[in-house]
Amino acid sequence: MTTAAKAKVTSHSLHALGVACGLAAATWLAAAEAPTKLVTAGFSPFLISLGMVAGVFVARWTVPVALKGTGYVLADLREKPHLMVWAVIAGMLWAVGNTLTVFAVRNVGLSIAFPLWNINSLVGVFWGWLLFRELRGSGWGRVVVGAVAIVGGACVLAYATAQQSGPRPPGGAALGICAALAAGLMFGTMYIPYRKAYISGMNPLSFVTIFTFGELSMVFALAVALDGGLQNLIAGLDRARPALFWLFLGGFCWVVGDLFQNYAAKYIGIARGIPLSNTNQLWGLAWGVLVFGELAGQGTAAHVLVFAGSLVMIVGAGLICSAEASESEQSSWQTASERECRRYGLDFTRVAASLMGQDPLAQERPKRHWWEALIVASATGVFLWLAVIATHQAVEVNLAWMGVFIVITLVALVGCGVLLWKRTGFS
Amino acid sequence: MANPNISRTRAILTDSHLWLPVIVLLIGIGTLVLVK
Numbered sequence: 001m002t003t004a005a006k007a008k009v010t011s012h013s014l015h016a017l018g019v020a021c022g023l024a025a026a027t028w029l030a031a032a033e034a035p036t037k038l039v040t041a042g043f044s045p046f047l048i049s050l051g052m053v054a055g056v057f058v059a060r061w062t063v064p065v066a067l068k069g070t071g072y073v074l075a076d077l078r079e080k081p082h083l084m085v086w087a088v089i090a091g092m093l094w095a096v097g098n099t100l101t102v103f104a105v106r107n108v109g110l111s112i113a114f115p116l117w118n119i120n121s122l123v124g125v126f127w128g129w130l131l132f133r134e135l136r137g138s139g140w141g142r143v144v145v146g147a148v149a150i151v152g153g154a155c156v157l158a159y160a161t162a163q164q165s166g167p168r169p170p171g172g173a174a175l176g177i178c179a180a181l182a183a184g185l186m187f188g189t190m191y192i193p194y195r196k197a198y199i200s201g202m203n204p205l206s207f208v209t210i211f212t213f214g215e216l217s218m219v220f221a222l223a224v225a226l227d228g229g230l231q232n233l234i235a236g237l238d239r240a241r242p243a244l245f246w247l248f249l250g251g252f253c254w255v256v257g258d259l260f261q262n263y264a265a266k267y268i269g270i271a272r273g274i275p276l277s278n279t280n281q282l283w284g285l286a287w288g289v290l291v292f293g294e295l296a297g298q299g300t301a302a303h304v305l306v307f308a309g310s311l312v313m314i315v316g317a318g319l320i321c322s323a324e325a326s327e328s329e330q331s332s333w334q335t336a337s338e339r340e341c342r343r344y345g346l347d348f349t350r351v352a353a354s355l356m357g358q359d360p361l362a363q364e365r366p367k368r369h370w371w372e373a374l375i376v377a378s379a380t381g382v383f384l385w386l387a388v389i390a391t392h393q394a395v396e397v398n399l400a401w402m403g404v405f406i407v408i409t410l411v412a413l414v415g416c417g418v419l420l421w422k423r424t425g426f427s
Numbered sequence: 428m429a430n431p432n433i434s435r436t437r438a439i440l441t442d443s444h445l446w447l448p449v450i451v452l453l454i455g456i457g458t459l460v461l462v463k
Contacts, residue, residue, distance in 0.1 A: 081435070082435055082438065082439050085439055085445065086444070086445070086448070089445075089448050089449065089452065090448070092452055093448060093451065093452055093455065096452060096455035096456055096459060097455065099459060100455060100458060100459055100462070103459070103462045103463070104462075107462070127447075131443075131444060131447075172462075175461060175462045176462070178458055178461070178462065179458055179459075179462045182454060182455050182458040182459075183455075185451055185454065185455070186451065186452070186455045189447065189448050189451040189452075190448075192444055192447060192448050193444075193448060196444055222459065226459070226460070226463050343433075343438050343442070344435065344438060345435075
């Protein structure tokens with residue numbers, strides 16, 4: 001096989017891997033919503049956000065440590081220390097965005113809020129094009145049409161399934177719309193640090209380890225500053241203890257989904273990876289309708305809208321899946337990567353190898369340590385303890401469908417995990 | 428090779444990729460204070 005043919009095969013297999021990661025991310029990000037549905041109302045948005053992020057924090061430390069070890073993560077961070085700044089900022093952006101979505105839903109309802117914050121994938125496409133030279137070359141049209149179709153489909157689904165419940169704060173509609181738009185801007189901008197890290201050759205596992213500090217500290221600060229102070233927060237956490245397991249479980253699923261999303265951002269860029277992982281709305285809908293019976297009692301119009309919205313999203317995802325980056329676009333990616341190497345003194349050969357799915361750092365065999373087992377055991381212990389003290393939440397679920405979705409989600413995890421391991425060794 | 432005329436701190440502080448997310452973050456915090 002000639003060198004050009006080999007390069008083409010490599011590029012094709014990385015595109016397929018990135019697409020698989022984007023789709024697997026969608027199943028896990030949707031699954032993350034399920035446990036939080038089990039938490040009955042009565043807790044403040046800040047408290048729910050903090051509970052979930054605490055679970056995220058525990059899981060984010062455990063998964064990288066289990067897969068690569070602390071020696072690897074620390075060596076990766078030492079090689080690119082400047083990226084820690086971006087990882088913390090990305091975590092903060094997520095925390096603010098996530099809290100904003102809660103207020104947006106409170107003020108204007110899900111049918112208006114969701115489509116507005118779902119513009120995040122279009123924001124991501126724009127930043128990818130502007131800052132990282134993505135979509136420069138043939139084939140960009142399919143990605144843009146696909147991303148717009150996914151956002152459009154999500155709008156239809158949100159409109160069809162939104163349930164108007166309870167009175168809304170008077171005069172809060174304008175603020176609710178602002179909150180939803182700002183959330184979309186936060187989530188879309190969060191992908192700038194993601195992509196910057198990966199064109200610098202950082203491992204997604206190292207990135208999320210630092211990301212979580214920004215995430216947890218910002219959610220904690222918001223909860224203390226805007227939700228009645230530290231004492232109120234501690235009292236709230238104590239009250240929420242029986243429900244914390246469900247929030248932690250949601251956080252864990254979110255971590256797995258986000259990791260796949262990060263790998264998608266690494267191997268196919270944010271312009272393709274983010275719209276694909278945003279098809280989580282489709283899976284979220286399936287969970288809502290089939291497991292939690294959310295569409296029960298709705299008329300034919302709602303069912304038609306759901307079918308149409310799902311179809312549009314699937315077509316959009318299909319367009320992106322088939323839009324492999326052309327040679328000219330890949331050359332543009334390389335230019336963006338060279339800029340990072342020049343600016344921060346990175347070894348371009350190592351960075352390029354990492355972007356091709358190799359792992360130069362792992363070849364140096366960083367040491368594994370005994371305390372890694374302790375970290376994993378402690379995290380597992382926290383989850384087990386919370387599970388023991390968790391109370392049964394009075395929410396009706398369809399166990400058969402729940403089983404089906406759990407199996408699909410696990411198949412996505414194992415299938416995509418094996419692909420990542422075989423092709424890149426989790427690089 | 429790194430640009431020899433520029434320290435890492437300065438490289439970070441003068442990187443347009445930094446200020447854009449920071450400005451967006453401040454907009455988000457401001458919106459949150461307004462909405463709360």
